[in-house]
Amino acid sequence: MEIYEKKVIALLFGTAITSKTMSVAKREVLSVAAGGTGAELSATPKSGSLSVFILDADLHTHGVEQTVGTPATTENKYSIANNTELTFNATTFASAGKVVAYYLLDGTHNSFTVDNVSFPGGYTIYADAALRGTNQVDTYVQYQLPNVKPKSNVSITMDADNVTTLSIEWDIFPDSAGNMMHYVEV
Secondary structure, eight states, X not given: OOSOOTHHHHHHTTOOOEEEEEEEEEEEEEEEOTTSOOEEOSSOOOTTOOEEEEEOTTSSSEEEEEEESOTTTSTTEXXXXXXXXXXXXXXXTSSOXXXXXXXXXXXXXXXXXXXXXXXXXXXXXXXXXXXXXXXXXXXXXXXXXXXXXXXXXXXXXXXXXXXXXXEOOEEEOOOTTSOOOEEEXX
16 A cells, blocks of 8 residues: 555554654754854754764764853853754854754654554455456455454565555454355445
8 A cells, every 4th residue: 555544553553543742752963053053953952862963964973072161161062042043062063064863752642552452453445456358348345354363474665765665464364154255346
């Protein structure tokens, strides 16, 4: 599937999507003006979670870690005001540069948790399809699978250049009447 409801992923692991308060990791690249001012985080970090590093020109390689302190008198120190405004040592930033900030951000998020005691239940699948015969006429059908369970080999592929693909294999079991599938022309 390339289009699916996010609840399907939770369903595969025998859980449900709920709204709860959690921490999420955040990474930001910030510009620092000459003299060490002008860097501002987009959100308030969770207390004690902020780590800041100077970035090299490639914007990926970490330089010296900047630690909390008194930037007015000590190199490689920063201070934070109003929970988001960073000030760095003027000698450290004699010229403009970039830093990367990593921190945790608390908030309420839709999420689900996979654990070692929950397993998916049985489901019914209705699958619509069109079959073309040798006469080139389409017959619309529905496959009804009354008792299926997802296998544990779920595959989700994600990358920046392609659509996410979710691949699920199902075990088909008989229902209480012994039926494993109904084929219905509609």
